[in-house]
Amino acid sequence: xxxxxxxxxxxxxxxxxxxxxxxxxxxxxxxxxxxxxxxxxxxxxxxxxxxxxxxxxxxxxxxxxxxxxxxxxxxxxxxxxxxxxxxxxxxxxxxxxxxxxxxxxxxxxxxxxxxxxxxxxxxxxxxxxxxxxxxxxxxxxxxxxxxxxxxxxxxxxxxxxxxxxxxxxxxxxxxxxxxxxxxxxxxxxxxxxxxxxxxxxxxxxxxxxxxxxxxxxxxxxxxxxxxxxxxxxxxxxxxxxxxxxxxxxxxxxxxxxxxxxxxxxxxxxxxxxxxxxxxxxxxx
Amino acid sequence: xxxxxxxxxxxxxxxxxxxxxxxxxxxxxxxxxxxxxxxxxxxxxxxxxxxxxxxxxxxxxxxxxxxxxxxxxxxxxxxxxxxxxxxxxxxxxxxxxxxxxxxxxxxxxxxxxxxxxxxxxxxxxxxxxxxxxxxxxxxxxxxxxxxxxxxxxxxxxxxxxxxxxxxxxxxxxxxxxxxxxxxxxxxxxxxxxxxxxxxxxxxxxxxxxxxxxxxxxxxxxxxxxxxxxxxxxxxxxxxxxxxxxxxxxxxxxxxxxxxxxxxxxxxxxxxxxxxxxxxxxxxxxxxxxxxxxxxxxxxxxxxxxxxxxxxxxxxxxxxxxxxxxxxxxxxxxxx
Numbered sequence: 001x002x003x004x005x006x007x008x009x010x011x012x013x014x015x016x017x018x019x020x021x022x023x024x025x026x027x028x029x030x031x032x033x034x035x036x037x038x039x040x041x042x043x044x045x046x047x048x049x050x051x052x053x054x055x056x057x058x059x060x061x062x063x064x065x066x067x068x069x070x071x072x073x074x075x076x077x078x079x080x081x082x083x084x085x086x087x088x089x090x091x092x093x094x095x096x097x098x099x100x101x102x103x104x105x106x107x108x109x110x111x112x113x114x115x116x117x118x119x120x121x122x123x124x125x126x127x128x129x130x131x132x133x134x135x136x137x138x139x140x141x142x143x144x145x146x147x148x149x150x151x152x153x154x155x156x157x158x159x160x161x162x163x164x165x166x167x168x169x170x171x172x173x174x175x176x177x178x179x180x181x182x183x184x185x186x187x188x189x190x191x192x193x194x195x196x197x198x199x200x201x202x203x204x205x206x207x208x209x210x211x212x213x214x215x216x217x218x219x220x221x222x223x224x225x226x227x228x229x230x231x232x233x234x235x236x237x238x239x240x241x242x243x244x245x246x247x248x249x250x251x252x253x254x255x256x257x258x259x260x261x262x263x264x265x266x267x268x269x270x271x272x273x274x275x276x277x278x279x280x281x282x283x284x
Numbered sequence: 285x286x287x288x289x290x291x292x293x294x295x296x297x298x299x300x301x302x303x304x305x306x307x308x309x310x311x312x313x314x315x316x317x318x319x320x321x322x323x324x325x326x327x328x329x330x331x332x333x334x335x336x337x338x339x340x341x342x343x344x345x346x347x348x349x350x351x352x353x354x355x356x357x358x359x360x361x362x363x364x365x366x367x368x369x370x371x372x373x374x375x376x377x378x379x380x381x382x383x384x385x386x387x388x389x390x391x392x393x394x395x396x397x398x399x400x401x402x403x404x405x406x407x408x409x410x411x412x413x414x415x416x417x418x419x420x421x422x423x424x425x426x427x428x429x430x431x432x433x434x435x436x437x438x439x440x441x442x443x444x445x446x447x448x449x450x451x452x453x454x455x456x457x458x459x460x461x462x463x464x465x466x467x468x469x470x471x472x473x474x475x476x477x478x479x480x481x482x483x484x485x486x487x488x489x490x491x492x493x494x495x496x497x498x499x500x501x502x503x504x505x506x507x508x509x510x511x512x513x514x515x516x517x518x519x520x521x522x523x524x525x526x527x528x529x530x531x532x533x534x535x536x537x538x539x540x541x542x543x544x545x546x547x548x549x550x551x552x553x554x555x556x557x558x559x560x561x562x563x564x565x566x567x568x569x570x571x572x573x574x575x576x577x578x579x580x581x582x583x584x585x586x587x588x589x590x591x592x593x594x595x596x597x598x599x600x601x602x603x604x605x606x607x608x609x610x611x612x613x614x615x616x617x618x619x
């Protein structure tokens with residue numbers, strides 16, 4: 001709680017946190033939606049924003065506001081699954097590499113370097129194309145999680161490398177602690193904030209990927225997500241037909257979401273350690 | 285000799301190892317999935333209503349297996365895959381049937397490379413210069429404005445930025461064409477008019493890539509400069525009465541440049557994916573558009589070809605930057 005209070009002193013974090021809370025509130029509201037997001041033609045088509053359809057309606061006869069609540073919920077859930085899975089992988093690989101050193105470290109870091117260099121988007125795309133349309137939230141989350149750990153494993157490793165050289169580690173080793181005890185008792189308290197900061201960055205990456213995959217039409221397009229909302233708006237030529245509210249809703253939401261996540265991760269990592277600023281360099 | 289052993293050799297080794305890992309992933313993915321590409325292909329043909337007698341069907345399955353390299357044990361398939369790859373043979377495309385994948389890629393690659401190399405270099409230089417100035421004079425109002433803009437633009441996904449630019453400059457204020465790389469049916473020659481049309485088509489896609497790139501480098505460079513700025517040698521230069529511009533260009537920038545060069549190498553992989561999306565938005569005739577068509581028509585061969593090609597292109601460019609590194613960093617040169 002004190003950490004949150006400290007963080008809220010940062011104007012950027014305050015803004016980001018507010019936006020994030022609004023988006024969370026939206027996704028909670030989806031549970032009270034009067035419409036089923038999977039059904040079309042439940043409201044009059046192509047209405048501009050007006051009461052009771054505050055954000056207007058689509059050419060598929062869906063209410064944009066309620067559709068958005070589902071989209072935000074699904075996108076956030078998916079990105080959370082993805083970043084949880086990749087956190088687990090990143091922690092295991094980063095910890096092992098940093099703690100063990102030697103050959104193990106070389107091999108693991110080579111692996112994560114290859115993941116950084118190889119065009120991941122293409123590989124994920126290939127997966128998605130082959131299971132075309134059958135990819136559900138969980139599947140997509142797992143897929144992105146399996147591929148999204150490389151950079152964060154490097155960050156965690158460099159942190160462990162510095163922890164390993166500190167006095168308390170030597171004390172623990174000399175007093176006969178087992179490796180597991182050292183890892184969980186001594187390292188974890190330092191790693192958890194770092195893991196949290198990279199989690200947010202990874203969530204934003206996962207949502208970006210989801211949007212790209214949806215636009216390319218390789219996701220299950222019936223599931224309401226931010227990406228699929230964009231897909232349908234573009235597919236129905238909403239821009240050319242002048243239904244600006246349809247395309248504007250997902251675009252604005254995603255811009256706010258990305259800025260909020262980015263500012264949050266920046267201000268958390270600066271709060272943790274000013275040196276983190278340098279480590280973030282090169283992250284595209 | 286020591287330079288060769290400690291610098292050159294590990295990097296060249298890494299280059300080949302990464303390619304092996306990448307190509308192996310490309311090879312494994314289709315075999316991991318519970319989908320039989322041959323059955324899918326046959327299904328596609330029969331679903332159009334064509335009748336096939338069993339003998340033709342068997343023959344077709346046989347040829348398709350040959351085409352996909354699915355004959356023999358897994359090891360034989362793997363070696364066969366490499367053999368064909370090194371000969372530059374990715375098989376025929378299904379999207380434009382008898383045309384081999386490699387010649388489709390050969391047509392698109394120059395467009396993508398042209399767009400990618402120019403935008404990467406331009407945004408890298410621009411971002412570094414702006415970042416150095418912004419980091420050295422953080423109190424100036426233009427530096428603060430740049431800071432705010434970068435906070436907004438940097439987290440934006442390529443797709444959304446590209447789409448907004450397209451809406452703004454091709455639809456609301458129609459200065460630039462909605463898409464394409466050249467006039468439809470036009471022929472490219474090297475006169476002034478031709479080049480102007482080419483530039484006009486490339487402007488928006490390039491702009492979207494440069495915008496994102498510039499602010500990425502801007503932020504990174506700014507942070508490095510801010511830490512270099514307070515080092516002793518800069519203070520001495522200032523006390524020695526050197527002009528501001530000389531301090532920035534000779535002392536601060538030169539030293540802040542080094543991590544940026546590494547960053548350039550690392551980010552090439554990411555930028556490549558961005559370029560693909562940008563091409564799809566602007567229907568620019570490069571690898572991205574080819575990729576889109578491949579996805580749309582379920583053209584596995586083409587998809588695999590594009591993937592392998594990008595792995596080769598990206599790893600090679602990273603190797604080149606890495607090998608050029610000693611030119612910039614004397615510490616590496618004299619090791």
